[in-house]
Amino acid sequence: MIFFLAGTSDARELAVTLQKEGYPLIASVVTENAVKELEQVQIGAFAGRMDAEEMCTFITKKQAAAVVDASHPFAEEASKNAMEAAKRANVPYIRFERKEQNFAESPLITYVSSYEEAAERAADTKGTVMLTTGSKTLAVFTEKLLSNPDIRLICRMLPRKDNMEKCEHLGLPQKNIVAIQGPFTKAFDQALYEQYEVKCMVTKASGQRGSVDQKVEAAKELGIKTIVIERPDIQYQNRCSSFDEVIQQLKKQGIKGGAISGL
Structure with a gap:
């Protein structure tokens, strides 16, 4: 059996591919909705965050027989815990991460290394700032931008109950919440930017499957300033960017499809 950390849409596809190749697995995800999505494709899963010790246990x-970490590129803590747990349990750790998008240089695009820096840069805006970075670090932006009379902060996030509760707790007005699940087309993004008269858009360098390229290109065409938060600098072991690489890495570690103990 493989202990599998899933955090993206392509992670689900990887899980299905591994099981078809004869690698039984159980997936760890963050939400109950993610559990349901995996169960629909016959992948066993459970929701809940674990620290390194709990993962090791x-x-x-x-x-x-191995840990395959396909968590979100910005789930830094989960990946570090998974690497430490694999080390303690003396099993191979394999990282799958979609490739990062490289955008053409543009005076409209600013790259930053942290959420705090992104909030600082966005604070220079007069008008609407659209945040597309999720709810986890929402407080960083509401603390910096919400009380600024020159800025209207619009947050686009998944339509989950806990997200709405967090917005309410942080004082974000309901009219400033766009609760919707992607992926989205460039045309949709542009319509959304125009609807809210966006002057600055904040996103993360999540990769093509995260529709980052669509968001950025849509903003560029409308002349909207874009702040891109770069991925955490983590020294992953056995890093792969394709499903085939993951399978080859498992074989390299001596783990063959169909030869793993059941759940």
Whole structure:
């Protein structure tokens, strides 16, 4: 069995591919909705965050042969815990991460290394700032921008109950919440920017499957300033950017499809 961390749409596809190749797995995800989505494609999963010790205990209990980490590129803590857990349990750790998009140089695009820096840069805006970075770090932006009379902060995020509760707790007006799940087309993004008269858009360098290219290109064509938060600088072990690489890495570690203990 493989202990699998899933955090993106392509992670789900990777999980299906691995099981078809004869690698039984159980997936760790963040939300119950993600559990349901994986169960629909016959992938066993459970929701809830674990620290390194809890992961190690789980790996040992399930006799997992390897850890495949396909968590979100910005789930820094989860990846560090997974690497540490694999080390303690003495099993291979393999990282799958979609390639980062490289955008053509543009005076409209600013790259930053942290959410705090992104909030600082966005604070220079007069008008609407659209945040497309999710709810996890929302407080960083509301603290800096919400009280600024020159800025209207619009937040686009998944339509989850906990997200709405967090927005309410932070004082974000309901009219400033766009609760919707992608992926989106460039035309949709442009219509959204125009609807809210966006002057600055903040996003993360999540990769093509995260529709970052669509968001950025849509903003560029409308002359909207874009702030891109770069991925955390993590020294991953056995890093792969394709499904084939993951399978080859498993074989390299001596783990063959169909030869893993059941759940």
